[in-house]
Amino acid sequence: MRVAIFDFDGTLYSKETFQLMMNHLKNHPEHSSRYRQFYRTIMPPYIGHKLKIYPEQKMRERSVQAYLAALDTFTQTELEQYFGEIAEQMHGDLNLTVVERLKNHVANNDYVMLVSGAFTPLLHAVTKQLPIRTIIGTEILYKNNVVDHRTPLSHVQGPLKTIKIKEALAGQDIDWANSYAYGDSHSDLPVLELVGHPVAVQPKSKLRTVAEQRHWEII
Template sequence: MSQAKIAAFFDLDRTLIDVNSAILYAQFERKHGRISTRQVLTTIFHSLLYHLNIGSMEKAYARAMKHFTGIAEKDLAGWAKDFFEEEVKPRLQPGALPVLQQHKNAGHILVMLTSSSCYQADYACQAWGLDHWIANRFPTENGLFLGTYHKPLVYGDGKVHHAKAWAADAGVDLQRSYFYTDSYSDLPMLKEVGYPMVVNPDPKLRAHALKYKWELLDWRQPKTVMPRMEEANA
């Protein structure tokens, strides 16, 4: 009997929820007068590049974080909580909750693995019953943001870097674990787990999943095809 643990990793944007939360957040910040219309349009542009798997996510993130230089972390955490409750929490895809519960029933560790902020990831875990999160974190000094992010970015190969480090500490066997995502940018992490799970994918990921016969799931409806699942104590 294997003593290694099993984890189920979940992407956030366009996987657990049906939209890119960065666009929602930019619109939320504009509504409250904290950014300009031009900044909203820039966010939408970079989110489109992300969805099409082109452009540099690192450059986009670095540009976005400069805006928060000198802002108190407690203020941003409060804004992020309001944003999550108003805009993100209601967007959980209907088919996601049964799968989360199925993994919980199987004794798996539920992990949010997202390019979003640590604040959104933490609120999502609390709301939907996940156990841990791996997300982007931002250095501060005297409680104020320095306008940068901890590297490597939790994106692409960076997701693999952070997930491997977490799995080693947690005693998790990635080859017995699952990862759910919609994005081709997550291909490196999909290749690291034993059970790559593709949810309402972008065209490039769909083509790859069909070629390699990976499981394709549609979470837009509450009645979803449930994935085959390994018990944690098997």
């Protein structure tokens, strides 16, 4: 079985999910009051990252956890509705070239996967019209049907992506040499290196350097 693995931010989606999520919370007609506490929480790790004294991975983990904490009273239904609102704003910014590649892989009977650090309900909402077999994202936990923001999230990024991919494909005979992966940043390298056909999509400078040195396809 061949697989085709797609990153989301900067790849299938041409912009950054977290910035849109921040703006949605800040300007929300009902929930904008939650933004101030969220902003205060994320600023120390963000500044530390900019000063190069706090790791980017940790900064991203803290930010995602803080965002969920800002939605601490949401039921699962309310949260899915909230992410549906965000998804509606994203459809016009999908990378149409990458969407076409995805559909071509489906037509070729490749097993299509979406793997991202974005929240899983948001990924399902924004891609519900696309023929994706498996979606791997950052799962949200609930306690008594209310968001459990106190339990640390397992934020899917970097090497954890490859672990999750292999878990999802356990027991399958994968033709890695003839499989594809699409990503835009250096942090996607562990996934891109899994396959025989890595594709750099609008790559950031570090990934572009690697892609050019290794003669990978660049979109």
